[in-house]
Amino acid sequence: MSKRITIDPISRIEGHLRIDVEVDNGAVSNAWASCTMWRGIENILLGRDPREAWLFTQRFCGVCTTVHAMASVRSVEDALKMEIPLNAQYIRNLILIAHGLHDHIVHFYHLSALDFVDVMQIPKADPRKTAALAEKLSPWTRNSANEFKAAQQKVNAVAASGQLGIFANGYWGHPAMKLPPEVNLLAFSHYVQALEYQRKANQIVGMLGSKTPHVQTLQVGGVSNAINLDNQATLNMDKLAAIKLLFDEVIPFVQQVYLTDACAVAALYNDWFKIGRGVTNYLAVPDLPLDTKGTQYDLPGGYIMDGNVSGVHAFKTAADQDFRSGVAEDVAHAYYKGGTLHPWKGETVPDFTDFHPEGKYTWVKAPRFQGRPMQVGPLAQVLVGYAQGHALTRKWTDYALDQISAVAGKKITVNDLHSTMGRYAARAIRTAMLGELAQKHWQLLVENIGKGDVTTFNPPSFTSGTVTGVGTHEAPRGTLSHWVVVDNGKIANYQAVVPTTWNASPRDAAGTPGPYEASLLHTPIADPEKPLEVLRTVHSYDPCMACACHTFDPSGNNIAKVKVL
Amino acid sequence: MKRILIAGVGNVLLGDDGVGPYVACLLASRYDFAEGVRVEDLGTPGLDLVVHLSDADTILIIDCVSDDKPAGTITTYQRADIVKHGASIRIDGHSPALTESLMIAEFTSETPKQIALIGISGKPADGVELTPPVRSALDPAIEAVLQQLDLWDIAYSNKKVSSPLEVWWEPVMALL
Numbered sequence: 001m002s003k004r005i006t007i008d009p010i011s012r013i014e015g016h017l018r019i020d021v022e023v024d025n026g027a028v029s030n031a032w033a034s035c036t037m038w039r040g041i042e043n044i045l046l047g048r049d050p051r052e053a054w055l056f057t058q059r060f061c062g063v064c065t066t067v068h069a070m071a072s073v074r075s076v077e078d079a080l081k082m083e084i085p086l087n088a089q090y091i092r093n094l095i096l097i098a099h100g101l102h103d104h105i106v107h108f109y110h111l112s113a114l115d116f117v118d119v120m121q122i123p124k125a126d127p128r129k130t131a132a133l134a135e136k137l138s139p140w141t142r143n144s145a146n147e148f149k150a151a152q153q154k155v156n157a158v159a160a161s162g163q164l165g166i167f168a169n170g171y172w173g174h175p176a177m178k179l180p181p182e183v184n185l186l187a188f189s190h191y192v193q194a195l196e197y198q199r200k201a202n203q204i205v206g207m208l209g210s211k212t213p214h215v216q217t218l219q220v221g222g223v224s225n226a227i228n229l230d231n232q233a234t235l236n237m238d239k240l241a242a243i244k245l246l247f248d249e250v251i252p253f254v255q256q257v258y259l260t261d262a263c264a265v266a267a268l269y270n271d272w273f274k275i276g277r278g279v280t281n282y283l284a285v286p287d288l289p290l291d292t293k294g295t296q297y298d299l300p301g302g303y304i305m306d307g308n309v310s311g312v313h314a315f316k317t318a319a320d321q322d323f324r325s326g327v328a329e330d331v332a333h334a335y336y337k338g339g340t341l342h343p344w345k346g347e348t349v350p351d352f353t354d355f356h357p358e359g360k361y362t363w364v365k366a367p368r369f370q371g372r373p374m375q376v377g378p379l380a381q382v383l384v385g386y387a388q389g390h391a392l393t394r395k396w397t398d399y400a401l402d403q404i405s406a407v408a409g410k411k412i413t414v415n416d417l418h419s420t421m422g423r424y425a426a427r428a429i430r431t432a433m434l435g436e437l438a439q440k441h442w443q444l445l446v447e448n449i450g451k452g453d454v455t456t457f458n459p460p461s462f463t464s465g466t467v468t469g470v471g472t473h474e475a476p477r478g479t480l481s482h483w484v485v486v487d488n489g490k491i492a493n494y495q496a497v498v499p500t501t502w503n504a505s506p507r508d509a510a511g512t513p514g515p516y517e518a519s520l521l522h523t524p525i526a527d528p529e530k531p532l533e534v535l536r537t538v539h540s541y542d543p544c545m546a547c548a549c550h551t552f553d554p555s556g557n558n559i560a561k562v563k564v565l
Numbered sequence: 566m567k568r569i570l571i572a573g574v575g576n577v578l579l580g581d582d583g584v585g586p587y588v589a590c591l592l593a594s595r596y597d598f599a600e601g602v603r604v605e606d607l608g609t610p611g612l613d614l615v616v617h618l619s620d621a622d623t624i625l626i627i628d629c630v631s632d633d634k635p636a637g638t639i640t641t642y643q644r645a646d647i648v649k650h651g652a653s654i655r656i657d658g659h660s661p662a663l664t665e666s667l668m669i670a671e672f673t674s675e676t677p678k679q680i681a682l683i684g685i686s687g688k689p690a691d692g693v694e695l696t697p698p699v700r701s702a703l704d705p706a707i708e709a710v711l712q713q714l715d716l717w718d719i720a721y722s723n724k725k726v727s728s729p730l731e732v733w734w735e736p737v738m739a740l741l
Contacts, residue, residue: 041578044693055733059578059608106612110669154672165648166668195673199616213613214606 002029003528017504017543019516020357021534023525028534031513031520033504034355034362042348045494050076050486051220051460053494057482058214060496065213066099066205067475068496071482076220076460078319079469079486083292085455088222090445091208091235093288093298094243095215096473097438098204101250103476104378104431105201108258108424109194112539115532116265117179117187120172122155125181130189133182137407138260140252142193143186151189171532179268187265190257197253200246207243208235222457227449244442251435254428262428263400266421267407276420276537278519280307281372282380283502285481286318287474288437290444294318298437299474300393302384303369307418312387318472327481327497329365332509336365340509343483344468346495366505366514367497375515376478376502377541378427379417386414396432400425420519423540462489475499477542503541516541569602569719570621571710574628574663576609577734581636581687581699585627587732588683588706594730595707599720614666623679625713626663627706629699630684637698638686639709647682679717683709693734 002024022030041060045053054072058065070092077084084092127148134143158165171177179187202212208225209215217224226234266273282304286297294317301315303322315323330340337349353360366373374380385393397414404412404425417426471482478499485493505514516538523533573589575582586606593604607617618624630640647664663682671678685706687699695703714721 043691044578052733056578059576059734065608110612158672166665166672192673195615195669198612199619202613202616213610214608 005525005528005531005534017538018355019520019534019538020355021520021523021525021531023528026524026526028520028523028525031517032357032361033364033506033514033516033538035364035504036362041496042346042494045491048491049489050079050462050484050491053484053491054218054220057496060498064099064103064475064477066095066209066215067473067480068482068498069215069218070096071471071473071475071480071496072484073218073220074318074471074473075469075482075484076471076486077469078471079467079484080220080460080462082221082458082460084289084294085222085453085458086292086448087227087445087453088456089289089292090441090448091223091225091456092218093441094438094445095205095208096288097434097441098201098208098247100434100476101254101431101438102198102201102205104427104434105194105198105254105258107427107476107542108262109191110198111542112424112536113187113191113261113265114167114170115536115539116177116269117184117191118172118174118177119155119167119170119184119188120159121177121179121181121184122152122188123159125152125185127152127185130182130185134186137264138256140256140260148185148189151192152185154192155188171530174530174532175526176532176536179265183264183268187261190261193253193257197250201250204243204246204250207239207246219457221460222455225456227454227456229449240442240446247435247438247442251438254431254435259396259400259428259432260403262424263403264407266412266425267404269421270404270408270410270412272421272536273412273416273419275523275533276423276519276540277418278517278521279373279375279513279515280418281305281369281374282383283369283374283376283479284381284384285320285323285472285474285479286315287472288441289318298392298440299381299433300385300388300390301474302388303374304380304383304387305372309383309387309414312384314388319470323369323472323481324470326370327367328371329367329495329497329501330508331365333360333362333506334365335360335363340368343470343481343495343497344485344493346483346493348495362504362506364501364504364506366508367502368508373505373508373512373514373518374479374502376499377423378430378476378478379423380478381474382426382429383414383417392433392436393429396429396436400429400432420523420537420540427542462486464488466492478502500541500543504543516543566601567623567719568621569599569623569625569717570617571598571602571604571625572607572617572627573605574607574610574614574626576689578693580690580692580694581685581696582629582689583693583734584629584685584687584695584699584703584706587695588627588685588703588710590730590732591703591707592710594728595724596721597724602719602721610666612666612669614663615669618666618670618678619674621678623717623719624667624681625710626680626682627710628663628682628684629687629689631688632684632686634686635698636687636696637702637705639702639705640684640686641709641713642682642684644678644680647680681713683713693736 020032054069057072058069131145228234286301288298290296573585575585577583
């Protein structure tokens, strides 16, 4: 008999993500992804000065604020056909890289690892055996038995107190938890270390962006960081050296610890390479521009349809003509009025009906590219790059697949990446790549300043009449695009098509489900009261419903509820 | 030196939820504080909050509160109220907010934090403006902040000349 499971932070008035699944014979037979909050940002921007839009758009979200600032300034620059000074490109790239490193570390260790790592098994682990295992896997210097013992003692203290605190509400002892105690301890010890390294990465965002969350140094036309090597108040050699020191600590962490742990978890849960395939159309845009006009990029973009990786189509630029003309949003199952519209013509007129699985059931629109649902995020980034023979993508993907295969004792290939575990692995691969590119872009910035170039800003000028622009950014969660229409220097329309909109997309008018919905199908469920397996697949996308609202709820009602009907 | 963080949190795009950042801006514009005190509009942090909490020994958060009290009611919450419910099942990256960030900051640091929260009852809604009852609660909220600082023996003084109020998200009245 089929059971219906709803996972929903139901009592939180602003709500976030709600997942409904039907379970038949121990596996998911139907799924709906729903965002329970209306996002009216687009309407707030109407009539405003396009130069200040980024200040507002980065308040969309509480996790990825920087990315919305970046896409916003790029959209206006695209509308005005601006060139961006090289220093500004490099500074922005370093901010984006540092943000990506921070975000991915947090996602793996603090938002999703505990779906696979059973903290309550840690007291049984032997720290010396854990150290011996760690030494086999990685050259990381903080893998001593003492380090593991200290982490174990923290868990023992929490377990003994009976107040689980941050570990309350985990699915401990769940039948789908399979790691040996030593691997649980290894991963958990790195969870603690990761708190330090995500913070160092975020410090870089703060140093270049002057504040985080919510950077302050972007401008339409460049950045407001002044460069003067002889001035203590500006970006100078001391600050650049401090940034390099932080990168030098964070990069070994992501390459020797995060990637290694992700590969070990992937190898020991390799059945998850067969679960969560979902939508195999992939989309990524190029990013990390290398010149003022945006013709060369360090990260490739393009699209893949129907899992046909060798048939990849490349995007030449971050606002490629195919991309500009290919995106439209369908509202057949979303709480909006209107039909399927290109973002420049997009409308944000609410039409709330409550949750109707056959009708309207979410505040997320259904974005489509050439009429198809697309999966975005690290897996799309890795597959699009790998298919084009992008050297850096190949290097780290092949390295990761070798590590996973060695631990799993069986061959895991690129074809296995179309899966829940593929998304976790791809995110770690992308992070290792970002680490390597951090060093490169720091070097590029320093060399360019060394040539005597201190320009960071080209002032924008608005003409009368209407212009349109699209700003893209290949954000941690995937392809982000802001679409702006400027009329006589004021915003006449503004639409943001965010990564989670692509992935958490509802069905479209033709009934085709979005990536979350499609990838939940056939997921095995051991215990409907504790749908850990659903969370694993949903978390593999790193969901971020773009509707942050941090009202403190003293009743504790914001605790997510699982309802089984 | 004690490190003290006074932080307004909330989304300035969601009506009353922006009251925390608003109060932080007012405090920064009207008062000078003892050395070691930082006043910040932290906007909408998720786990980003951990860094800010880790960097402080004493933390005063100002936030909109969703409860059944009339809009504009001010309640000071102490640490036990904040941590009493533990962490929730995380569905998305927004879920770990204040409570969880505080637990993580304390899990990794040696000393417990001194923390309180000035809550202003209100209702998040579309738009960048506070509702009238919450706007009327701005000065009382500042009083509540100062009272808490007095309890903690943290010094502050009125500025002779207020610095500009940086509530950039509000429509500019002069143009209307």
